[in-house]
Amino acid sequence: MNEENDKLPVDSPFTPCEEAWGARVSAFTDGELDENERKAVEEHLALCERCRQFRAAIENLKGITMNMKFAAPSDEAWRLYWKGIYNRIERGIGWIFLSVGLIILLCYGLYAVFTEFFADPEVPTLLKIGVACAGVGTITLLISIIREKCFRNKNERYREVDL
Numbered sequence: 001m002n003e004e005n006d007k008l009p010v011d012s013p014f015t016p017c018e019e020a021w022g023a024r025v026s027a028f029t030d031g032e033l034d035e036n037e038r039k040a041v042e043e044h045l046a047l048c049e050r051c052r053q054f055r056a057a058i059e060n061l062k063g064i065t066m067n068m069k070f071a072a073p074s075d076e077a078w079r080l081y082w083k084g085i086y087n088r089i090e091r092g093i094g095w096i097f098l099s100v101g102l103i104i105l106l107c108y109g110l111y112a113v114f115t116e117f118f119a120d121p122e123v124p125t126l127l128k129i130g131v132a133c134a135g136v137g138t139i140t141l142l143i144s145i146i147r148e149k150c151f152r153n154k155n156e157r158y159r160e161v162d163l
């Protein structure tokens with residue numbers, strides 16, 4: 001670390017008391033100093049108002065730079081982001097079709113089982129409607145529960161891989 005004592009003429013928050021201290025404070029905020037240097041800077045900061053302001057100013061600037069990085073993600077990040085959205089839409093559509101298909105198949109199966117029951121003219125219509133509703137409701141709930149479980153598992157695995 002050099003010890004030149006050049007006094008800086010400009011009076012602004014970006015001006016430390018000495019150029020040498022400025023360089024050290026800058027390295028300090030970047031975490032580039034060893035134990036002894038860090039202590040020296042901390043002691044100086046406790047005494048020197050100019051360098052405290054300088055440190056606040058460069059930390060503020062660093063925060064702005066980091067925010068700008070967040071605002072402009074890399075091409076790779078965008079690619080993963082769109083791939084993620086596409087996968088989610090694709091799976092969503094897949095699940096909708098699968099659910100509808102299963103509901104139709106199961107209803108048709110149940111219909112076949114209950115054909116005699118529903119065809120029987122002795123059974124009151126209201127009872128037939130009741131049995132049909134209960135059957136459809138049960139199947140729908142069952143599929144909904146299975147679907148939710150499968151989807152959640154897949155989603156969690158997916159999150160670990162891509163994000």
Ligand SMILES: [Zn+2]
Pocket residue numbers: 016017018021044048049050051
């Ligand atoms: Zn200073």
